[in-house]
Amino acid sequence: MSKIDRYKAGFKKPDRRYAIYPILHGNSFEKETIETLDRRGFAGVVGNVPYTKDFPNDQPAWDKAINGFREYIDKGMHAWIYDEDGYPSGSARGHVTETHPEFIAQGLYCYKYWRVLIGPRSYRSDIPDAKLYRAVLVPADGKGDPVDITSSLNENNVLYFDIPEGKYYLFIMSIRRLFDGTHATQSWSEPRNYISLSDKEATKAFIQCTHENYKKRLSDEFGKGILAMFTDEPSLIAWQITAGVFPILPWLHSYPKDFEARYGYDFMLACVAVALEVGQDVVKRRCDFWEFIADTVAEGYFASLQDWCHENNLKASGHMLREESLQAHVYNYGSFYRAMKKFDWPGIDQLEVDIAPLMNDSEIPIARFIASFADISGEREVFTEFQDLWYRFTEDKIAGIECYYNTINWHLAMGVNNFTSYASYKSLTDEQIYDINQYTARSGYLLRQGIRDSRIGIFYPEATMWADYILNCNEDARDDSERMVSLEKTFAASAWELLHRQVDFDYVDFELLLNGVVKDGKLTYRDRAYSVIVMPGTRVLQDAVAARLIELAENGITVMFCYELPTVSRETGLASPYAEKIAAMIKDGKMFHEGSIEKIGDFYDACLPDKSRSIRVLDKDGNYNHMILSHCRVTEDGSQVVYITNMGEAVFTGTLSIVGDFAEVFEANSFTGDIAPVAFTKDGDSVTISVSIEPGEGRFYLV
Structure with a gap:
């Protein structure tokens, strides 16, 4: 029997779980809804208990939800539990913050008086309408540590203090509820207090x-009919969506004590470094602050949810807020990567169905980014919350059938194999929707075979992000500084230039680099094996990681630096003790560096070794087509x-070459479920x- 024969049954009649899960809140448990979803071939539903003013004690609401979930399961469908009423998840529609006001999220509002104060002299200042955390005098030259004047606050909340000799800025940090202009007031759900x-x-x-x-009423189906808990867009909310007056830092009453216990110095000093970029050890302190957060x-949040899910035979799942923005990773989570590692089934929120925004190469390719977590962890399940919401509300259009296939094919190429959806399907018939579900399930079946053949790891430069992000009160907390903008451009380009060349890759962090094992010219971690490590915009780096990169290069692994070199030590904020060695290795051709963001593609063409890829897609002129996306998986027996998929506007005509001595090549048609042999030629070690391929079309090949 051919190796390919084992796919035929599972592909022709795929597991229903691999189809699409509509996310429904209002009518998810109505009999008509359940029957409609069943008839249309959906996998099941993402649903939740109806939230009323009596939540969580409304027994009829719980009865409706539990009976509804069981009816889906009885029909052979599956379900995820959505853990909130609207979003962001965490407050249980305000129940947590209403019954525990001490849990309402707070922020440090940072006020710097604009004038330089010259001492010695006496001075008076009122404070913002909030609880004072610290008031300090910051040396105007940015050197030296601030002078703490907090104790000068009197019973009337007025500061009376003496200014020492010299020039200073008055800087006041006040504790205040996070609400005005934040995600608490700007979500699509309702104005709602939030937790930290x-x-x-x-x-x-x-x-x-x-x-x-849910456990009390439905635990017998956990891990069976109920697959996962879905948490939606939690974030620190210590930033303003609308333009603000004062920049904000995240705050919790335990921060000062816990921070000092970990780092050995006053939390206030780190706050000043982050807010004003001044003081001693400013880079180190900025990194300490955001690492702590x-x-x-x-x-505090993500591991707690994951631990509960593991104890109850469920998968922890959900997606974050503003996944596509590297700087938002800082102010929303401290480190997006560290939080995302606490998901078993990580996910994204994809609002677009048109090809142009899906292929926006100025932002992080979020589907590939998030899929990396499941590929590295070994869970293999990566989901999307896809929808035509943006299309309907901003362009006042109804998505046609081509839009659904466009977005599904884009997701498949990026590595997403699990589809949840807010899509309306308004323009489609029941038969068309059924066909989309079959297409998705068949494709999802194949994308669960083997492992993604990623041989390149793109580094997540969190220490550089921490050092470079400048606190501000702009709309969306947007930092337009040259350094931050360049870092975002570099991070996006380092990925998209690989995607444009149909090269598989993962995003990796410092722990993977440090904990991986060097073997046969590759960095191995679990079932991953990287022959190339790409370092995008990495100016600030842990000393241990810098030393590790040198070791990797000395053991035959290609190390490539895009734009910046790691010249600053994360631990000290001073010159890296490994900077000279790295520069020397670049000069000797043992490492590689490209200083221009615009030339990263050419850099890859010149320096990527052949061993970094297993396929090559070329047009009839022998060139890459930037609108072709690919995904290669390898199984234990070596089959692939x-x-x-073609994300372009014109038919793509060219060749697909796959490295390996294969005797058979088949095409798998996700529309029909058929697998048929195709003609091929052998060229050295490739077929x-x-x-x-038509615009928007996707193809599977099995070898």
């Missing part, structure tokens, strides 16, 4: 009134599943197939 993601006790309260109530968020 760093607060484990707040998360416990959320779990107690939400997750535990990152770990409290990852452990190769997927390519080559002639391909012609």
Whole structure:
């Protein structure tokens, strides 16, 4: 029997779980809705208990939800539990913050008086309408540590203090509820207080009134008919969507004590470094601050949810806020990467169905970014919350059938194999929707075979992000500084230039680099094996990672630096002790560097070794087509599943070459479920197939 024969049954009649899960809140448990979803071939539903003013004690609402979930399951469908009423997840429609006002998220509002104060002299100042955390005098030259004048606050909330000799700025940090202009007021749900993601006790309260109530009534289906818990767009909200007056830092009452216990100095000094970019050890302190925030968020919220899910045979799942913005990763989570590692089934929020925005190469390719987490962890399940919402509300259009296939094919190429959806399907018939579900399920079946053949790791430069992001009160907390903008451009380009060349890759972090094992010229981690490490815009780097890069290069692994070199030590904020060695290795051709963001593509063409890829897609003139996306998977027996899709506006005609001594090549048709042999030629150690792909079309090849 051919190796390919084992795919035929599972592909022709795929597991229903691999189809699409509509996300429904209002009518998800109505009999007519359940029957319609069943008839249309959907996988099941993402749903939640109807939230009323009596939540979580409304027994009829719970009865309706539980009976509805069971009816889906009885019909052979599956379900995810959506853990909130609207979004962001965490407050249980305000129940947590209403019953525990001490859990309401707070921020440090940072006010710097614009005038330089010259001492010695006496001075008076009122403070913002909030609880004072610290008032300090910051040396105007940016050198030296601030002078703490907090104790000069009198019973009337007025500061009376003496200015020492010299020039200073007055800087006041005040604790205030996070609400005005934040995600608490700007979501599509309702104006709602929120919790701090760093607060484990707040998360416990959320779990107690939400997750535990599902457990009481539905635990017999956990891990069977009920697959996962879905948490939606949690974030620190310590920033303003609308333009603000004062910049904001995240705050929790335990931060100062916990920070000092970990880093050995006053939390206030780190706050000043982040807010004003001044003081001693400014780079180190900025990194300390955001690293501390990152770990409290990852452990306080995301790990708490994951631990509960694991204890109850469920997968922890969900997606974040503003996944596409590197700087938003800082102010929303401290480190997006550290938080995302706490998901079993990581996901994205994709609002677009048109090809142009899907292929926007100025932003992080979020589907490939998020899929990396599941590829590296070994979970293999990556989901999207896709929808035509933007299309309907901003362009007042109804998505045609081609839009659905466009977005599905884009997701498949990026590595997404699990589809949840807010899509309307308004223009489609029941038969067309059924066909889309079959197409998605068949494609999802093949994308669950083997592992993605990523041989390149793109580094997530969190220390550089921490050092470079400038706190501000702009709309969306947008930092337009040259350094931050360049870092975002570099990070996006380093990925898209690989996608444009149909090269598979993962995003990796410092822990993977440090914990991986060097073997046969590759960095191995679990079942991953990287022959190339790309370092985009990495100016600030942990000393241990810099030393590791040198070791990797000395052991035959290609190390490529895009735009910046790691010249600054994350631990000290001073010159990296490894900078000279790295520069020397670049000069000797043992490492590689390109200083221009615009030339990263050419840099790849010149320096990527052949071993970094297993397929090559070329047009009839022998060139790459930037609108072709690909996805290559390799199984234990060496057979491969190769997927390519055309995101361009014209028919693509060219060749697909796959490295390997293969005796058979088949095409798998996700529309019909048929697998048929195709003609190919052998060229050295590769097989080559002639391909012609319509705009928006996707193709699977099995070898």
